[in-house]
Amino acid sequence: MSLEKLCKLIEDGDAVEAKIVTGELLNKGVDPLKMIDSLTKTMAHVGELFAKLEIFLPEIMLSGEALSAAVDVLAPYLDATGGREVKGKVVLGVVKGDLHEIGKNIVKLILETNGFIVKDLGYNVDPLIFVKEAEAMEADFIASSSLMTTTMPRQLEIIEILKSKGIRDKYKVVIGGAPTSQMWADKIGADLYCYDAKSAPELFSAALAGK
Amino acid sequence: MATPYRHWEILERSRTGKFLDENDFLPKVFSPTLKKLIKKYDIKYDPKTPCPSDEGMADRIWQAAWDLFRDVGYYNTDSHRIIEIADAEIKEALYMAQGQYTVGGGREARVMKHRSIEDTQPPFCIMSPDITVDEKYHQSMCMAYLKEPLLDGLCGPILEETFGHLIESGGPSEISGCIQHIQNQKMAARLLGRPGVFMVAVGTAEHDSGQIAVSNNEWGVQTTDARLVGSLTEFKTADTLLNRSLHYAQYGSFTGNLTGAIYGGWCGGSEGTAITTVAYSLIGLVIHGAMFNQHFPFHLNYGSNTTRELLWSIAMAGQALSRNSKLLYTSNGFANAGPMTEMLFRETAAHALVSTVTSWQLWEMASTRNKYRNRATPLEARLGCEVGHAVARQGMTREQANEIANRLLAKYENNAADAPMGCEYHECYNAAKAVPTVEHMDMFRRIKDEIAEMGVEFLY
Ligand code: B12
Numbered sequence: 261m262s263l264e265k266l267c268k269l270i271e272d273g274d275a276v277e278a279k280i281v282t283g284e285l286l287n288k289g290v291d292p293l294k295m296i297d298s299l300t301k302t303m304a305h306v307g308e309l310f311a312k313l314e315i316f317l318p319e320i321m322l323s324g325e326a327l328s329a330a331v332d333v334l335a336p337y338l339d340a341t342g343g344r345e346v347k348g349k350v351v352l353g354v355v356k357g358d359l360h361e362i363g364k365n366i367v368k369l370i371l372e373t374n375g376f377i378v379k380d381l382g383y384n385v386d387p388l389i390f391v392k393e394a395e396a397m398e399a400d401f402i403a404s405s406s407l408m409t410t411t412m413p414r415q416l417e418i419i420e421i422l423k424s425k426g427i428r429d430k431y432k433v434v435i436g437g438a439p440t441s442q443m444w445a446d447k448i449g450a451d452l453y454c455y456d457a458k459s460a461p462e463l464f465s466a467a468l469a470g471k
Numbered sequence: 472m473a474t475p476y477r478h479w480e481i482l483e484r485s486r487t488g489k490f491l492d493e494n495d496f497l498p499k500v501f502s503p504t505l506k507k508l509i510k511k512y513d514i515k516y517d518p519k520t521p522c523p524s525d526e527g528m529a530d531r532i533w534q535a536a537w538d539l540f541r542d543v544g545y546y547n548t549d550s551h552r553i554i555e556i557a558d559a560e561i562k563e564a565l566y567m568a569q570g571q572y573t574v575g576g577g578r579e580a581r582v583m584k585h586r587s588i589e590d591t592q593p594p595f596c597i598m599s600p601d602i603t604v605d606e607k608y609h610q611s612m613c614m615a616y617l618k619e620p621l622l623d624g625l626c627g628p629i630l631e632e633t634f635g636h637l638i639e640s641g642g643p644s645e646i647s648g649c650i651q652h653i654q655n656q657k658m659a660a661r662l663l664g665r666p667g668v669f670m671v672a673v674g675t676a677e678h679d680s681g682q683i684a685v686s687n688n689e690w691g692v693q694t695t696d697a698r699l700v701g702s703l704t705e706f707k708t709a710d711t712l713l714n715r716s717l718h719y720a721q722y723g724s725f726t727g728n729l730t731g732a733i734y735g736g737w738c739g740g741s742e743g744t745a746i747t748t749v750a751y752s753l754i755g756l757v758i759h760g761a762m763f764n765q766h767f768p769f770h771l772n773y774g775s776n777t778t779r780e781l782l783w784s785i786a787m788a789g790q791a792l793s794r795n796s797k798l799l800y801t802s803n804g805f806a807n808a809g810p811m812t813e814m815l816f817r818e819t820a821a822h823a824l825v826s827t828v829t830s831w832q833l834w835e836m837a838s839t840r841n842k843y844r845n846r847a848t849p850l851e852a853r854l855g856c857e858v859g860h861a862v863a864r865q866g867m868t869r870e871q872a873n874e875i876a877n878r879l880l881a882k883y884e885n886n887a888a889d890a891p892m893g894c895e896y897h898e899c900y901n902a903a904k905a906v907p908t909v910e911h912m913d914m915f916r917r918i919k920d921e922i923a924e925m926g927v928e929f930l931y
Contacts, residue, residue: 313735313772318502357640357677359711362704362736362771382493409603409631410640410677438842 263295266330267302273322275329282333292337295330303327303373311458317366324373346377347461348468350401351393353381354437355414360407363437367405367457374461387417394431400468403434412440416448432467436460477564478717481554481758485713488544488552493707496546496553497737501706504543508535509742516741521782521876522825524869526588529790536749536791537561545758548703549710556757564757570797572762574624574725575669576695581623583763585797586830588790593863594826594833596856597671597801599626600847600896601837606632608845608902609652613659615896615905616849617668621856624669624697626834627656631844640677649673649681653691670696671727671765679714686722697725700759704730705737705747708758716759725762727801728755734781735771744768744784749791752798765834767803770887774840775807777818778887779880782825786869789829801834802826804855807886809839809893810848811911814883816918821879823855824862824927828872833859838893845895850907850915857919858927865928875925 266285269278285295303323310320331338350371354364361383368378379397381389385404394402402422406412415435422428434452435445445453452467454460491500508514512531517523541561544553571584583595598616612628631638633648652675660668672692676682682698685691692698700715702708719726732738732747748766755761768784769776776785785802792798804822808814819836826833835855839846862872883890896902899911907915923929 311772313770316739317736317771318498318506318739321498321502359701359703359709362733366771380494408640408677410638410645413637413639 263290263298266295267298270299270302270323270326270330271306273319273326275322275326278326279329279333282330286333286337292334296334296338299327299330300375307370307373320369320373324369327373345375347375347465348400349377349379349397350403350464351379351381351390351397351399352403352405353385353390354383354405354407355411356384356386357414358405358407358411359383360405360437363407363457364405367403367436367454367460370457370460371464376461376464387414387421390418391421391425395427400432401434401464402431403436406435406437406440409439412444415440415444415450419449434464434467477560477757478720478760482713482717484554485547485550485552485710488547488550488554490552491546493546493548493551496707497705501543502737502739505539505738505743505746508538508746509739511535514742514746516780516783518779518783520873521779521821521880522786522828522869522873523783524873526790526794529787529794532745532749532787533791533795535746536753539746540750540753543706545754546707547709547713548707554758561753561757565796568756568796568798572725572799574695574697576667576693579665579667579669580695581669583623583799583832585799586793586832588793588830589828589866589868590830591863591866593860594831595623595801596621596859597624597626597832597834598622598849598852598856599671599834599837600628601626601803601841602628602847603631603844604628604896605845606630606634608896610655610659611900611902611905612896613656614663615900616852617659617663617665618905619849619853619856621853621860622668624671625656625660626671626674627652628847629674638675641680645676645678645681646684649676649685650691653685657690667695671699672696673698679711679718682715683718686718686724692724694723697727697762699727699729699765700761701729702751702754704733706754716761720760726759727763727765728752728759728761729765730755731767731769733769733771734784741780741784744781745787745791748784748788752792752796752800756798763799763801763832765801765803767805767837769805773807773887774805774842775818775887776805777807777822778884782821782876785822785831786825786829789826789831793830800831802831803834804836805841806836806838806851807840807890808883809843809846809891810851810896811899811914812891812893813914813918814886814890815851815893816854816915817879817883819851819855820858820918820922820927821876823858824867824872825876827859827862828867828869843892845897846893848896848900848907848911850899850911854915854919857929858922861927861929864930871926875927878925879922
């Protein structure tokens, strides 16, 4: 059993085996921090393959699941050493009136595989639900997707509700989706606009760090 | 229409079918089943042949598509249940399907008829920008499309605003926007002297209420017209969508089933995209009672279908459908480049050429990745439809089409990721008169000559 083998299992999306091998490696005394480091690199590599469509959505999904299975085994050890880094908590959904969910699903996957915890609210989601769910989860980010100019005003409504409740500054508000833009983000006072899913993890982290 | 007589039974299955968490449907049911079927039926993509002629594989794709629909079913996201269909029901619907329909009214009535592979009968040509436009250009653009001689049907541009009010999905401004949309389109048709022309309308309707509001034989979408009902990618529906197909059937207009299987997404690669596209035709027929299927498979990253991996899927899906059914299906082009670029004309030509020889009807042409307001014009649709008519008339074979497609691809495929955005409608059309600018026409003619030289025999 080697760390390389575990990484290969993640790449192949084999959650069952990945879980077993992770346990074995821990028993052999391999450092969980070192393991998580390798696994993160593997997942970044898988992400690159997907970005170039050398692999497809079902494959990266399976890799994501295999990674989660391995991280579940590692969690107690990592928590003990303080090594389990959660980069941020996100509520994510497609705004009310909009059924275009593909982009949102990809964003979810990319964020999750990069160390964010994501609560997926689905599509056709009322602005108030975004806010309530963010409060319930104590989220860092409220991220909404809109694919139609006719549903973009719902992104503004999220911000207005936050202001009405006096909690605007508790969350970073992120927007995305084909018709949205930096200009729209500026206009409605969103904290962040992402052009695509690839760039999201880095931009989210930077926004949280206040850069 | 094929299946309205089953609508009630199908709607009921939305409530009584097997329960499944939506999160499990695609990763645990759809994709694994599709993967197994690709293997079982030995479906293999070959990048060298964007327009293949492997009929054995076409028949296997048909079988795989049938199995996929029967084994996976169609998921209703509102009831969280799977609508399941039996073999006998698919067979019955295919037996009842008509191979041709007369659409549009009066002098402008046209027949849309099932096509065979390498058919010499020209494709039925629906033209559409597939895009939103500024309110001030909406009617001009409708006019400009209706001026196209080869247009058999029009799906007009989409409005974002109505009399200065932003149209909001599901709200009252959408109802008004939808009425404005159809009236602009019908008025343009009357002014041009094509009052009965077939329309697929209205794209401005994002909600079922918007569609229902425009059903009117005196001033709205007529029963000689068609409307679309979408699927949620992949193989999912919702009550708001089923409301549409039921309403269309009850109103008596034609139904088109709008689907875009995504290459790189849940379908995986070219093989899965081809199978899923064929399966969607069965879904359209059996679930929505569709008269025709309007397919726009597209590339997850590019948002286009003119690169070889997508042309292959289109070519194989067309052959599978043609050889095994009498269904009607339009091939909706999605280009990377924008208006008044040489690349867009070449992409459109490749899409139309491959689609036509592999039995599709044409639906041309979404430009600039179908993403940017005002970025589509009738001129690229004209080129696509002229290519379609020419290659049908000359009886072009798939082998010849493959060779020409490869030559066209060589000129543009490396630019798929960073294609030029070109112009907006009013920059390459005289919007007041709804005619292309001289510069735009010159480019059109130049690229048409280039394509003629490759072996496409244009009449004029
Ligand atoms: C596929 C598609 C559909 C499918 C949707 C299937 C599904 N379940 O999602 C179907 C057929 C159902 C459909 C239906 C309709 N559609 Co549609 N559709 C599209 C299309 C072609 C592609 C969208 C897509 O999935 N792209 C692929 C994904 C991966 O890209 P993406 O969504 O942009 O996401 C990426 C980034 O934007 C970003 N991102 C996205 N969201 C977020 C959020 C955050 C927080 C972050 C960080 C990043 C991020 O990351 C993603 C990955 O990089 C677009 C055109 C386009 N080019 O966008 C039209 C489009 C969105 N549709 C349009 C229309 C008009 C409709 C219909 C009204 C058609 C009709 N008349 O019935 C209906 C509306 C239904 C409704 N109420 O929502 C119009 C909207 C026009 C407008 N007013 O703005 C568009 C723009 C086409 C056009 N140019 O006119 N459609």
